[in-house]
Amino acid sequence: MFTSIVLCTFASLLPLGHASLPLVINTWPFKNATAAAWRVLQSGGSVLDAVERGCARCEVEQCDGSVGYGGSPDESGETTLDALIMNGDTMEVGAVAGLRRIKNAIGVARAVMERTDHTLLVGQSASVFAENMGFVAEDLTTNKSLNIFSQWLQSNCQPNYRKNVFPDPSASCGPYEPRATLKRTKRAQHASRLSHDTIGMLAVDRDGHMAAGTSTNGMTHKVPGRVGDSPIVGAGAYADSSAGGAAATGDGDIMMRFLPSYLAVELMRAGADPSAACKMAISRIKRHYSEFFGAIICANTTGHYGAACNKTPGFTRFHYMVSNSKSDAPLLKSVDCV
Numbered sequence: 662m663f664t665s666i667v668l669c670t671f672a673s674l675l676p677l678g679h680a681s682l683p684l685v686i687n688t689w690p691f692k693n694a695t696a697a698a699w700r701v702l703q704s705g706g707s708v709l710d711a712v713e714r715g716c717a718r719c720e721v722e723q724c725d726g727s728v729g730y731g732g733s734p735d736e737s738g739e740t741t742l743d744a745l746i747m748n749g750d751t752m753e754v755g756a757v758a759g760l761r762r763i764k765n766a767i768g769v770a771r772a773v774m775e776r777t778d779h780t781l782l783v784g785q786s787a788s789v790f791a792e793n794m795g796f797v798a799e800d801l802t803t804n805k806s807l808n809i810f811s812q813w814l815q816s817n818c819q820p821n822y823r824k825n826v827f828p829d830p831s832a833s834c835g836p837y838e839p840r841a842t843l844k845r846t847k848r849a850q851h852a853s854r855l856s857h858d859t860i861g862m863l864a865v866d867r868d869g870h871m872a873a874g875t876s877t878n879g880m881t882h883k884v885p886g887r888v889g890d891s892p893i894v895g896a897g898a899y900a901d902s903s904a905g906g907a908a909a910t911g912d913g914d915i916m917m918r919f920l921p922s923y924l925a926v927e928l929m930r931a932g933a934d935p936s937a938a939c940k941m942a943i944s945r946i947k948r949h950y951s952e953f954f955g956a957i958i959c960a961n962t963t964g965h966y967g968a969a970c971n972k973t974p975g976f977t978r979f980h981y982m983v984s985n986s987k988s989d990a991p992l993l994k995s996v997d998c999v
């Protein structure tokens with residue numbers, strides 16, 4: 662008894678602050694998504710419901726043009742979607758990648774988790790599954806995505822994500838053939854923040870049950886078939902109700918090589934503070950790709966949270982949203998990149 666009183670006193674003096682349950686936290690200033698998830702928790706819904714509803718809100722709002730339909734057309738002009746949802750109690754995961762013609766990607770991801778024994782479905786087959794489950798097939802193309810695509814064609818298919826190919830990827834469109842002389846395009850230039858702002862969301866309820874989710878339409882002008890980090894468990898997001906949760910955003914092609922969400926959760930399991938865990942996950946990537954664009958959010962089961970990002974000339978501060986019982990409305994938070 663004495664010990665716990667002392668601990669409580671200390672806890673209130675320490676600048677750890679901001680711990681309060683339940684908690685919703687998501688990448689970027691996607692405020693309506695946070696509010697939607699928060700409302701679900703307030704009305705007694707589960708953390709999975711909260712994450713699904715929050716991410717779905719972004720799919721409908723086409724958050725930043727990088728979530729949902731009508732954004733990020735690939736090299737053939739099509740918008741395809743990636744999403745993931747994870748139950749931190751049971752470690753069940755459902756995900757879809759390269760999903761075509763279905764707007765509600767996070768909903769399909771949840772159906773994969775709850776209506777199949779599988780974890781990840783891809784491409785046209787994922788769409789067939791979705792239609793079988795009652796999701797409506799519709800065109801994901803909009804005038805906006807058509808415009809982005811036609812402008813890209815007019816600029817000789819620049820920028821693109823090809824390298825070491827003929828014709829010179831900085832001069833014209835394909836078909837491409839491998840070339841012996843290695844030649845790099847200036848990837849960092851177009852792998853910039855506007856082309857991929859995934860929503861990644863974590864929800865924790867009063868009892869520490871945790872869920873994580875992501876939804877995105879990937880990178881603009883991606884090579885068709887490209888799958889990013891978002892639907893890859895441990896990369897785009899991870900949740901374990903006995904340790905914590907994390908979700909990443911940014912240059913997924915690079916970030917997925919390091920499973921940053923899994924790493925951050927394991928660091929929290931080993932005792933790291935959420936902010937420190939986030940920073941360490943970012944610096945692991947930075948060691949190999951000093952200029953990569955990316956950020957990560959972390960939360961533990963007592964509602965402590967943090968975020969981190971990699972500092973580059975065009976990206977020095979990362980914004981994210983938080984809702985917990987300390988405030989009625991979602992709070993805009995930010996962190997200086999390191």
Ligand SMILES: *[C@@H]1O[C@H](CO)[C@@H](O)[C@H](O)[C@H]1NC(C)=O
Pocket residue numbers: 693722
């Ligand atoms: C957020 O929701 C409000 C209220 O429904 C709406 O007016 C606003 O346009 C939404 N924001 C975005 C970015 O869609």
Ligand SMILES: *[C@@H]1O[C@H](CO)[C@@H](O)[C@H](O)[C@H]1NC(C)=O
Pocket residue numbers: 804
């Ligand atoms: C898209 O463009 C077509 C033709 O340019 C136009 O008729 C249509 O109204 C536009 N749709 C929207 C939603 O703006």
Ligand SMILES: *[C@@H]1O[C@H](CO)[C@@H](O)[C@H](O)[C@H]1NC(C)=O
Pocket residue numbers: 677933934935961962963964965
């Ligand atoms: C969550 O992180 C805070 C801040 O480091 C720490 O005080 C708390 O004990 C952590 N909670 C758990 C369950 O590890």
